[in-house]
Every structure is written in structure tokens, then in C-alpha cells.
Amino acid sequence: MFQLLLLAALVLCGRCDEDIGFIEDNGRVVGGINAAKNSWPWQVSLQYLSSGYWYHTCGASLIRANRVLTAAHCVDRSVSFRVVLGDHNINANDGTEQYISVSRIIKHANWNTNNIAAGYDIAVLHLASSATLNNYVRLAQLPADGVVLANNHGCVVTGWGRTSTGGSLAAILQQAPLSVVAHSTCSSSSWWGSSVKTTMVCAGGDGVRSSCNGDSGGPLNCAVNGVYQVHGIVSFGSASGCNISRKPSVFTRVSAYIAWINNAL
Numbered sequence: 001m002f003q004l005l006l007l008a009a010l011v012l013c014g015r016c017d018e019d020i021g022f023i024e025d026n027g028r029v030v031g032g033i034n035a036a037k038n039s040w041p042w043q044v045s046l047q048y049l050s051s052g053y054w055y056h057t058c059g060a061s062l063i064r065a066n067r068v069l070t071a072a073h074c075v076d077r078s079v080s081f082r083v084v085l086g087d088h089n090i091n092a093n094d095g096t097e098q099y100i101s102v103s104r105i106i107k108h109a110n111w112n113t114n115n116i117a118a119g120y121d122i123a124v125l126h127l128a129s130s131a132t133l134n135n136y137v138r139l140a141q142l143p144a145d146g147v148v149l150a151n152n153h154g155c156v157v158t159g160w161g162r163t164s165t166g167g168s169l170a171a172i173l174q175q176a177p178l179s180v181v182a183h184s185t186c187s188s189s190s191w192w193g194s195s196v197k198t199t200m201v202c203a204g205g206d207g208v209r210s211s212c213n214g215d216s217g218g219p220l221n222c223a224v225n226g227v228y229q230v231h232g233i234v235s236f237g238s239a240s241g242c243n244i245s246r247k248p249s250v251f252t253r254v255s256a257y258i259a260w261i262n263n264a265l
Helices: 258-264
Strands: 043-050 053-064 067-070 081-085 098-107 123-127 154-162 169-181 200-203 219-224 227-238 249-253
Touching (some): 043 154, 053 081, 053 227, 067 227, 081 123, 154 227, 200 227
Antiparallel strands (some): 043 053, 067 123, 098 123, 169 200, 200 249
16 A cells, blocks of 8 residues: 655755755654554554555644644645544554544745755644544643753654665554754764754664654654653655664754644644
8 A cells, every 4th residue: 555656855955965855655763663552642644645545655743633743845745635543554454543634734834845954844734523532542742832852862753664774664653762962963064064953853863773764744752751742743864875873863843833833723
């Protein structure tokens, strides 16, 4: 059921030898493991309709019973979208899924698909009906406005897709631990340089685990006071490959957009 179409974008950055890529279809968690069933109940599979079939394209997070948070680049195409909630194996019927059409898409007004490094890679999707909240489908917790996590704060990236560069597809939701990289480090010349803005958060870069340009739109889940919050939305990674050392996954920093999210609800 996967459409094996990889969409990549190369964007001019602060340094001419840097390239940024995002892969919408078949996002990847590299170096991860199978997540326990429904252990991330706010995780969403965003899917699009093509030739009568629905295809997984991005991750997302359920933030209201009828609102979903994802990356703007995930919904740049003019196609019909739906969300699947309560899913675990996207190639099988788990019996816990809820399928709801997307009725409206609100992307940040400053989003520019030709300049992902500028930021603003965020969108709120309005659903045609409200989800039924239960043990399998729950709302994500968002951070307080302006919160910036400390260097090495432990987080978990989740999503479906390939588990290595060019590797096989994983139908079961994957999770991988990623540690936050301070902005001062991530924006240094030997890391991402000026491509990374203060409205972004970096995580990973150890050369072992990553979200590999993908799981686009999916959550970076970070525990604060024992409660997981969605601190990041997967935005971009290195177009040179997956788990590249000093090229951590880059996420839209949710706490930088709390006011915008509230207005988009």
C-alpha cells in the first residue's frame, strides 16, 4: 500500500556546501525499535488519496479531538488528505483505528516551500469530525510558550517507515531516542550553520539514530516532569543521507508557535 515515491527538496542555506532535504513519503526512524502498541496514542498517520488508494505520507500529532498538528511541507500538495488515529501496523487492521477526513488546512502564512531553512514549517489540520478519545487515541500535551529544552535533554522520535538508509519499510510504528542539541552547537559552522534558526530544535546527530529527513510532521516527544510533551515537529535532515554525524534531525520548535497554534484552532 505504500507509494514508493520519494520527494526531496534541496534548499539554499547559509553555507553553499549544505543541503537540506525532506522526504514526505515513507518517513524513517533510523536506529529505532518497534514501539509498544498504542504507546504513543497521539501519533497520527497522515494519508493522501491517489488513484483510489490511501497512502501514508507523514506523521502528525492529535492536539484536539478535531485538530491535528503537522509540518507545512506535508500538505503542500493539492490532494485529499485523511488521518488515521489509533494505528500501530499501517499495513494491517489493528481494530483500534479511526479514519477521519481533513476538512481544512491552515499553514503558517510565512511558510515558503522553496526555503525550508527559513522555518515556519508548521500546519494545523481541521478534521471533518471529532475523534473518539480512548486508550488508543489521546491528545498530545504541548509545551508552554517559549520553553527551550536544555542540551542533552532526552526525547523520543516516533514514526513509520524505513529503518535504515535504503532499507526495508517498517509497517509497525518505530521509536528512537534522540537527545536535544543546543542551538549554539547545532548552528555552529561544523554542524548545520545558519540553516538552523532559533524557532527550530535539533536532536540527534550521533551518526547512529535519526528521523532521516522523514517522519515529516511527526512528533519529537520529550518528557518534562514525567509527562511527554510534543516539543518538535519533524522538518528536515541532511539530503546526504540518514544518520549523518553532526547533521541532527531538525524540528520545528513547537513552543515558538504556541500563540499561532491557538489562533489556528
